[in-house]
Amino acid sequence: MYRVGVIGCRGIGNRHAQGAASLENAEVVAGCDLVPEQRDEFAAQFKATSPELKMYDDYREMLEKAQLDIVTVATGDNRHADLVVAAAEAGAKGIFCEKPLATSVEDADRMVAAAERHNTLLSVDHTRHWMPVWHRCHELVTEGEIGDVRAVLCEHYGTRSMLFRNGTHLLDAIMWYAGSNPEWLVAELEDGYKDYSEYRGDGGHDPATEPSANAYIHFANGVRGIYLGEKQAPNRLDFTISGTTGNIFIEREGDAYIERDGERELVEPRHWEVDGIAAGVHELVRALDGDGELSCTGRDGLTVVEMMIACLQSQQQNNAKIALPLAR
Template structure:
């Protein structure tokens, strides 16, 4: 397998932490751990404006990559390290500048954290830059790399609960804000509905009435960003409701309501109820899941071409939904049609 030079920009925990050890072995829970799991990838450089995080990365991963170059400038990393693959784990409101710079510098595969961007205009700039460069852009919508969520979508496609009518998501926790973990929940609704959103209404939590566009700090302070509730209508007629609630304890589940049954989907298991019986859905293990799967897919795209299960077009649509929720809330929860008008 060919040697792919990898780099990471932004040494947040999701970028840099060591893999977790469980009864099932060591599970990659960071971009670095995902690259370490791939035999054809070699970490050559990292970038962060904090030099202490660069030092900590070298100490944590020195046994795997003893000669990682460190930079406080993304431009210097791109010019000197010349990576083939790049993970973008900077604050969300800086994703666009890093991705466009990477594409322009010749990076062949980019793995970007979520949300792809904080505005549709930024997302469009990113997609245009990647297309012009002939590069691949994968976005870490994590459930798209989870076998359970694929199993549930397969059950829907096979009609195991009849025709899908409605999706419902309950999402709570200290990071249940719309542009934090909320982006993953919204993406799951799109993934399961198997169709684009054509209409929505949204309402932000109290105190964020002025938010007609993203006004956060890129994810540093949870208190600076809102949770939200939303109603979605998909092009295939499926409807969905999303309830994001700021609480101490974290919870996430989805109800999938069909004409002939219901599936309740949690993060680790799902239950299908139909004709008075309940069946637990058990997913076949994948060789790689989560960020390891994302890295494996990115490497394969660079070497062999193809389409991502979590590609930029899908991620751009999710950003448009988030922006639509902000606009709808600012206008008194007015229903809005998608695509949005007046994107600049």
């Protein structure tokens, strides 16, 4: 039985716990949050099915006392690093960390290094890997249904088009469909952020604390990625994967279509018993059991952090081409 502890118990952290609690071989035995009301609500929800559950207001105490196998981290975007490093050092076998992995390359580096040093599996919650439509579209790409991928376009509009908070999901998805690591990018931040040289956000709450971005990304296999972010346009999230023999379109409403020879068909996703965040937690547990690999590893998350920081660097250097991986 895997002993699971959750750091950050509201909202997304609650969904982490639901994913773990739905498994027969895992039990949520610890939760940590700074806010007393959040601790009380979490305990009320999970105590009946997890009689061992204990609540903490200090993650260090939880890691010391709870003897955890798995730790999930669902704090603010810029608060993940110390928690992940401490969990790995405390002996966690697996960590499920919210996206973005970190908001600086330095933090992401030390998180990945700690996980690798302690043989800890580190999974990053870029949730589209476990969403049936997005997953099925990736299967079609890898099966060659649109030939060789040549370009991936993402249009991400609306007030929550924030580079770190939500752009991380889409940059990860672009890389996933491209099937390669980025070699360089050129980027421009939204107006008013020309001096935004490092993350100055509030953990993902106020859109004004971080910019949207537009980026052109060249991948090692020759695929081109284009990410368009705009806060002052109506909400929209559309994805286009273009190959040598066809295109796949993923729409904000959740439908997807494959287009070949002028004919467009609806993409029918496979049935998943569990999807989204819960499926990501389940995947981590299966990987710990030796059944399969992680869809989005710590190193994948690190690469996405590098892309986001490269966007800031490109803006600072008059929209210059920034080589990836970033120099250390």
